[in-house]
Amino acid sequence: MYAALVIAAKDLRQRFRDRSALILGFVAPIAVAALMSFAFSGVESFHADVAVIDNDRGRIATALRTALTGPELSGVLTVREADDEAQARRMIDDGAAGAALVIPAGFSAAAVGDEPIGLRVLADPDEPLQAEVARAVADAYVTQLNAGRLSVHTALAAGVPRSRGDELAAAVAGLRLPESLESRPTGHRQLTTASYYAPAMGIMFVLFAIGFTARSYFIEGRSGTLERIGAAPLRRGTVLLGKSLAVFVYSVVSLGTLAVVSSVAFDARWGPLLPAAALIVAMSTVLVALTTLVVAVARTERQADGFATIITFVLLLLGGNFVLISQAPEALRRLALLTPNGWALRGFTDLATGAAATSAITPVLILLGMAAAIGALSALVTCWRST
Amino acid sequence: MRTAFAVAGASLRRIVRDRTAVFFIVVLPVVIMVVIGAVVQNPGGFRIGVLAGSTSSRPLAASLVEELAAVGPLHTMTAESDARTALRRGELDAVVLVPAGLDTALLAGDPVGIPVLAGGAESTQAAVRSAIAAAVARHAERIQAAAFAARTTGSTTAQQLPTATALQRATPRIGISTENVVTGSDYLPLGYSYSAPTMLVLFVFINALAGGAAIVQTRQLGIYQRAQAAPIRVRSVVLGETLCYLIFSLLQSVLIVAVGAVLFGVSWGDPLAAVVLIGTWAVVGTGAGMLSGAVFKTPDQASAIGPVIGIAFAMLGGCMWPLAIVPDAVRTLGHITPHAWAVDAWITVLSRDGGVADIAGNLAVLAAFALGMLTLASAVLQRRLTS
Numbered sequence: 001m002y003a004a005l006v007i008a009a010k011d012l013r014q015r016f017r018d019r020s021a022l023i024l025g026f027v028a029p030i031a032v033a034a035l036m037s038f039a040f041s042g043v044e045s046f047h048a049d050v051a052v053i054d055n056d057r058g059r060i061a062t063a064l065r066t067a068l069t070g071p072e073l074s075g076v077l078t079v080r081e082a083d084d085e086a087q088a089r090r091m092i093d094d095g096a097a098g099a100a101l102v103i104p105a106g107f108s109a110a111a112v113g114d115e116p117i118g119l120r121v122l123a124d125p126d127e128p129l130q131a132e133v134a135r136a137v138a139d140a141y142v143t144q145l146n147a148g149r150l151s152v153h154t155a156l157a158a159g160v161p162r163s164r165g166d167e168l169a170a171a172v173a174g175l176r177l178p179e180s181l182e183s184r185p186t187g188h189r190q191l192t193t194a195s196y197y198a199p200a201m202g203i204m205f206v207l208f209a210i211g212f213t214a215r216s217y218f219i220e221g222r223s224g225t226l227e228r229i230g231a232a233p234l235r236r237g238t239v240l241l242g243k244s245l246a247v248f249v250y251s252v253v254s255l256g257t258l259a260v261v262s263s264v265a266f267d268a269r270w271g272p273l274l275p276a277a278a279l280i281v282a283m284s285t286v287l288v289a290l291t292t293l294v295v296a297v298a299r300t301e302r303q304a305d306g307f308a309t310i311i312t313f314v315l316l317l318l319g320g321n322f323v324l325i326s327q328a329p330e331a332l333r334r335l336a337l338l339t340p341n342g343w344a345l346r347g348f349t350d351l352a353t354g355a356a357a358t359s360a361i362t363p364v365l366i367l368l369g370m371a372a373a374i375g376a377l378s379a380l381v382t383c384w385r386s387t
Numbered sequence: 388m389r390t391a392f393a394v395a396g397a398s399l400r401r402i403v404r405d406r407t408a409v410f411f412i413v414v415l416p417v418v419i420m421v422v423i424g425a426v427v428q429n430p431g432g433f434r435i436g437v438l439a440g441s442t443s444s445r446p447l448a449a450s451l452v453e454e455l456a457a458v459g460p461l462h463t464m465t466a467e468s469d470a471r472t473a474l475r476r477g478e479l480d481a482v483v484l485v486p487a488g489l490d491t492a493l494l495a496g497d498p499v500g501i502p503v504l505a506g507g508a509e510s511t512q513a514a515v516r517s518a519i520a521a522a523v524a525r526h527a528e529r530i531q532a533a534a535f536a537a538r539t540t541g542s543t544t545a546q547q548l549p550t551a552t553a554l555q556r557a558t559p560r561i562g563i564s565t566e567n568v569v570t571g572s573d574y575l576p577l578g579y580s581y582s583a584p585t586m587l588v589l590f591v592f593i594n595a596l597a598g599g600a601a602i603v604q605t606r607q608l609g610i611y612q613r614a615q616a617a618p619i620r621v622r623s624v625v626l627g628e629t630l631c632y633l634i635f636s637l638l639q640s641v642l643i644v645a646v647g648a649v650l651f652g653v654s655w656g657d658p659l660a661a662v663v664l665i666g667t668w669a670v671v672g673t674g675a676g677m678l679s680g681a682v683f684k685t686p687d688q689a690s691a692i693g694p695v696i697g698i699a700f701a702m703l704g705g706c707m708w709p710l711a712i713v714p715d716a717v718r719t720l721g722h723i724t725p726h727a728w729a730v731d732a733w734i735t736v737l738s739r740d741g742g743v744a745d746i747a748g749n750l751a752v753l754a755a756f757a758l759g760m761l762t763l764a765s766a767v768l769q770r771r772l773t774s
Contacts, residue, residue: 019688020687020688020692023692023695024692024695028695030700031699032698032699035702035703035717037698038713038714038716038717039702039708039713039717040708040711040712040713048513049520076513090566092568093568093569094674100568101542111561115559115563116559116560116561116562118561118562118563118564119561119562119563119564120563120564120566121563121564121565121566122563122566122568123565123566123567123568124567124568124569124572125567125569125572126569126572126573126574129513129514131565132406132514132517132518133513133514133517135517135520135563135565136514136518136520137517138563139517139522139524140517140520141522142561142563143521143524143525143527143528145532145561146528146561147524147527147528147532147559148413149529149558149561150528150529150531150532150551150554150555150560151532151535151536151557153532153554153558154529154532154535154536154547154550154551154554155532155535155536155539155540155556156538157550158536158539158542158547158550159540159542160536160538160539160540168539170459171535171539172535175531175535176498177524177527177531178493178496178497178498178499178527178530178531178534179451179498179499179500179501179518179523179524179528179530180498180499180501180523181494181501181503181516181519181520181523182500182502182503183505183516184484184502184503184504184506185504186474186475186504186505186506187471188471188474188475188506190506190507190508191475191476191477205695215687217600224499250508257744259541263629264637273532280593286730302407305407305690306407306410309407309410309411309764310407310410313410313415317418317419317421317422322422322679322707323423323425323426324426324477326476326477326478327426327427327477328425328426329425329426332422332425332426333478346476349476349477350475352475353475353476354475355475356470356622364407375745380599385489
């Protein structure tokens with residue numbers, strides 16, 4: 001065991017002397033997590049600027065404008081008055097407004113007549129949410145008018161004489177829709193970009209360590225170092241154990257550093273200390289197993305490099321390190337759970353959004369199970385090769 | 388010139404024979420294009436989870452669920468805990484809890500609150516609530532109408548519901564139409580039309596950078612020195628390598644364009660503009676590859692640090708997400724990379740129907756980037772080969 005520790009310490013010293021390993025393990029993940037955190041800082045808050053053009057000035061139009069400027073919407077919506085449609089279009093072009101609501105002339109009078117006039121939303125295709133909010137707010141108001149109109153028509157169709165039309169119209173004015181939305185708290189924290197991409201980028205960069213380590217094993221083989229070690233009373237397994245330990249420590253230190261730096265500097269959430277640390281350790285164990293698999297399967301330095309690269313990129317792509325996996329179609333989300341990094345990201349996502357610390361148990365167990373399975377496969381391949 | 392062609396041919400053969408390189412050049416860009424294309428494809432609307440229980444004996448609950456289908460793809464769920472977990476992980480935008488006593492309460496004339504849990508960013512929450520409110524209001528409209536008609540005629544709401552439902556479809560209502568007033572978009576189209584051009588920009592650059600490892604290796608092996616023993620000028624060797632990278636970048640571009648167009652139906656816009664842009668970007672890739680080969684000291688550095696630089700530049704330059712969503716400072720910073728200029732040009736070609744004249748500025752900047760990198764690379768390489 002001591003020999004394995006010595007080999008691990010030597011490998012780590014070698015790795016930390018190599019600038020590219022330092023860049024991959026520490027500088028790059030922090031830089032990329034920072035970049036993502038800054039890039040998306042404006043996306044996580046929302047405010048719509050909607051221009052309103054009132055060509056009607058009637059009673060219902062005024063009530064609609066009042067509804068738009070109500071206190072309950074002031075946090076989401078700022079209304080900007082525009083004199084005419086041309087000015088509103090200019091405001092959208094200049095970015096002064098994200099959308100515009102046009103109240104046509106004659107709107108109030110027609111709203112209670114047989115041929116109502118519709119409202120128009122002028123939209124910028126790059127600001128679909130602003131147009132959607134403008135449309136939905138206007139819709140919420142006209143729905144009550146539409147409900148009143150439908151109520152009168154239904155009553156008339158049910159047999160109430162047309163002569164009582166005015167009486168019906170007056171009666172529906174006081175009605176309120178029988179169903180309304182009741183916003184409930186979700187009870188969880190919003191997943192921020194920093195909280196997802198910090199672990200995603202950290203895992204991405206430690207996966208590159210598979211290539212480094214496997215390659216170094218073959219380089220030592222080529223340069224005769226392994227042969228010379230063989231002269232000592234050491235087995236190849238001890239050398240591999242030492243190298244595996246080095247990968248493990250490198251991965252834990254890299255992910256741990258990123259966790260601390262991204263939490264302090266970019267407000268990324270990695271969850272409570274113990275389960276987050278367990279996930280980091282479990283993911284690092286998988287990394288060790290994957291490295292031994294590459295060493296077992298490859299015959300040359302070049303092959304090791306090739307296998308490691310392919311494994312790394314396939315895992316990164318399927319596991320969701322490049323894309324926010326929750327936005328992906330269900331089939332891709334299921335595929336992600338075939339990968340260790342997919343499970344690690346699920347664990348970190350759960351912890352970041354406030355799930356109980358026990359939510360990390362399943363991902364940790366699955367990661368350790370995957371590590372054991374990959375390790376067993378590596379052992380089988382090695383045995384098969386040696387016979 | 389014949390020497391330059393011979394050098395280019397030898398280098399190209401070496402790249403093509405390397406299976407790892409083939410994975411990077413052929414398989415990886417296509418797979419990434421598919422994954423990112425699938426994730427950014429917008430199926431339309433919001434992803435809504437609905438907990439309605441059994442609706443077989445509850446026609447009003449069933450019709451509310453039908454109305455909600457207009458908001459976006461519906462996921463009917465049975466356990467609230469599952470729905471909340473999916474919402475927390477961002478797999479759903481909102482969860483609607485249809486109350487068990489909805490039919491009884493509405494038919495009895497009692498107002499009902501529909502509990503809604505909205506997740507995601509603040510912007511999504513505001514928009515998804517508005518969209519659900521509009522669907523619920525449309526449902527409530529006919530309940531109000533049926534109840535009103537029932538009260539005025541002495542019948543029951545249940546009796547009047549079919550009439551209200553039929554009239555809702557037939558009666559003119561105050562509608563809201565949306566009109567896009569800005570002709571071009573600052574975003575690339577969604578789906579594969581987004582991932583294909585951005586992955587072209589990303590991979591041509593990244594593979595050229597990583598491919599610099601071949602030049603470093605040739606340098607280390609002393610092949611250039613040996614070549615100089617023959618009557619070959621250093622300039623011819625440098626030109627040969629440049630040609631190799633240019634052909635390599637062009638081949639990869641053609642592959643991505645063909646796969647995008649044939650398999651995923653991607654439109655590449657004005658053919659002339661697309662060809663000029665692809666050609667210019669291939670020259671930028673050539674410059675990056677040559678610079679990587681000249682500057683890095685070991686092949687490991689080129690193949691390890693190259694992709695990191697490539698990914699970071701791609702993120703800054705808008706290949707991973709649109710620069711239109713990032714803060715101004717990040718957008719300005721992004722334009723220190725050639726990627727941002729190339730992606731801007733693709734936006735002009737694909738989203739604004741731009742031609743060569745419209746992207747002339749971007750092409751000039753890209754050409755300047757390419758010229759700068761090529762000049763620097765040639766100077767460094769010539770110095771290294773002659774010293």
